[in-house]
Amino acid sequence: MIRVLLVDDQALVRSGFRIILESEPDLEVVGEAATGAEAVALARDLRPDVICMDVEMPVMDGIEATRQILADTSPAILILTTFGHDRYLFDALAAGVSGFLLKTSRAEQLIDAVHALARGEALLGPDVTKAVLERIAGAPTQSARSAAADPALREPGAPPMVPGGAPTAVPAVSPAASPAASPAGDSTALEAAGLTEREREVLTLIAQGHSNAEIAAALFLGESTIKTHVSNVLQKLGVRDRIQAVVWAHTRGAA
Incomplete structure (x- = not known):
């Protein structure tokens, strides 16, 4: 059985998650917490495999609760967030969470996410991936910082820069029209990492937020083969999980 702890300050939300998760024969909700402080205590006492964690809660928020829990025990923590909470994404990554999913996701997506985290995988919901990529896109590059200092260096029609070098409007990062995208393209970073052509495709x-099954379908390979490629990519990039691989790829212009 996969033991799950639910953490959310709204009782109705917890009840809904419990009904969804306990519809699966291998998932058991072993406890519920309404605050981050309660979550820390229950995680220590119940030793769950996966914690479904809200962010904004009274007494202690989900990010601080995550830090304290992972300092003492080692469950996989799934942040269940909303669009309004995307400002917390990188704080939560730094705290050590294993996944993000929107509360508006379908029931089967929540079930799949809990199973994935219990297997030791990391997961970003597609809409959350988009929020991460938009945040990364908002980080000014060196050329953008130079343009902020010298208006003559800006591209014609570029948005005006505000103090700190960020454009007043950051365009959204659109996913590729087809999953079978061309290999990630920053050759310097990729060559330094030693990725093969297939690993670049993976x-x-x-980086576009696709699951192993979706990658396997796009590349006409078996899912076990993709799992091996993913493990090799993570090892060569020196990152802990696929969430950090997303950040690696986009901060280096390699996707």
Whole structure:
């Protein structure tokens, strides 16, 4: 059985998650917490395999609760968030969470996410991936910082820069029209990492938020083969999980 702890300050939300998760024969909700402080205590006492964690809660928020829990025990933590909470994404990554999913996701997506985290995988819901990529896109590059200092260096029609070098409007990062995207393209970073051509293709699709099954379908390979490629990519990039691989790819212009 996969033991799950639910953490959310809304009782109705917890009840809904419990009904969804306990519809699966291998999932058991072993406890519920309404605050981050309660979550820390229950995680220590119940030793769950996966914790479904809200972010904004009274007494202690989900990010601080995550830090304290992972300092003492080692469950996989799934942040269940909303669009309004995307400002917490990188704080939560730094705290050590294993996944993000929107509360508006379908029931089967929640079930799949809990199973994935219990297997030791990491997961970003597609809409959350988009929020991460938009946040990364908002980080000014060196050329953008130079343009902020010298208006003559800006591209014609570029948006005006605000103090700190960020454009006043950051365009959204659109996913590729087809999952079978071309391999990630920053050759310097990729060559330094030692990725093969196939591993570059896999990294591109990871960076777009695709699951192993979707990558396998796009590349006409078996899912076990993709799992091996993903493990090799993570090892060569020196990252802990596929979430960090997404950040690696996009901060280096390699996807």
